[in-house]
C-alpha cells in the first residue's frame with residue numbers, strides 16, 4: 001500500500017483551509033463583511049467578537065499561510081503595516097535594531113522617523129555585509145532577501161544562527177521570494193514578513209501583508225499591535241489574496257523561467273552594463289540563492305547608459321507597463337532612482353517579469369533594447 005504523502009507547498013497553497021465539504025458549500029467561503037458579531041453574555045473564548053479583533057475571512061487565509069510558513073500567521077492591511085508589527089512591539093528605548101541600508105526604503109524610513117524618536121538605536125548594514133556584521137548587543141535583526149532593488153541574497157540559516165548566538169531576534173522580509181520559494185521560519189528566522197501586494201497575491205489589485213512567527217508566543221505581541229493600531233485588512237482584500245494564492249506556484253514557475261531568459265538576454269546585450277538576477281549562474285547571489293530558493297523569482301535589475309536611455313527603453317517596450325511594484329501577472333518596470341530612495345544608478349531599471357508567454361516578453365524586451 002502506498003503511504004499517504006505530505007502535500008507539497010504548491011498543493012497546500014491550493015487546498016489548505018478548504019476542509020468544509022458539505023453539499024452546496026463553496027470551495028473557499030466568500031468574504032464575511034462584519035464589524036459586529038452576535039456576542040451574548042460572557043465573551044471570553046469567543047473567536048469572533050468585533051471586526052477589528054478577528055474575522056472569519058482573515059482566519060481562512062491565515063490558516064493557509066500558517067501551513068505554508070510553518071508558524072502561526074496574522075494578516076495586515078499592507079506590507080508596511082506588517083513590517084511595523086514586527087519592528088515595534090519587541091523593542092524598548094535603548095535597544096539596537098539592525099536594518100538593511102539597501103532594502104525597501106519605507107522600512108528604514110519608519111524606523112528612523114519613529115523608532116529612533118522613541119529611543120531605539122537604528123543601525124544600517126548593507127545586505128552583502130549582513131553575513132559578517134557584528135550583532136552583539138542587538139535586539140532585532142531585519143533583513144530582506146533578495147533585497148529590493150539590488151537583489152542581494154542572504155543565507156538565512158547562517159544569519160539566524162549568528163543572530164541567536166548574539167541574543168537577537170531575526171526577521172526576514174520575504175516579499176520578493178514569497179514563502180513558496182523560501183520559508184524563513186524553517187531556516188531559523190523568528191519572523192517572516194511579507195508585502196502580499198506583490199507576487200503573493202500577484203494580480204496588482206490589492207494592498208496586503210502578513211507576518212508569521214516561529215515561536216507562537218511572539219504572535220501575541222504582533223496581534224496586540226494589529227488590534228491597537230487597527231492595521232487590519234478588509235475582508236474583500238483577504239478573500240482576493242486567498243484566491244490569488246491558489247496560482248502562486250504556477251505563476252512563480254512561469255515568471256522565474258521567463259525572468260531567467262530575460263536576464264540571459266540582458267547579459268548578452270551591448271546596451272546593458274550590469275544585470276542582477278539571482279538565477280544567473282555568474283550572479284554574486286547565485287550560490288546562496290541556489291541552496292535557499294525554489295524559484296529565483298520575477299524581478300531582474302539592470303543598468304542602461306543613463307536616465308534618458310532607460311526612459312527611452314521604458315517608453316518603447318510594448319509589453320511593459322511603466323509602474324512601481326513588482327511580482328504581478330503583467331510585466332512592469334521602472335527607473336528606481338526616480339523615487340530618490342535607492343542607491344542605484346540613473347539608468348538602473350527594476351524589471352518585474354509577468355506571466356506573458358516567455359517568447360513574447362523576451363522578444364519585446366530584446367526589440368526595445370535593439371532600438372535604443
Ligand SMILES: Cc1ncc(COP(=O)(O)O)c(C=O)c1O
Nearest residue numbers: 078079080104148175195197208
Ligand atoms: C520588500 C518590500 N517590503 C515591504 C513593502 C511594503 O509593502 P506595501 O506596499 O504592501 O505596504 C514593499 C513595497 O514595495 C517591498 O517592496
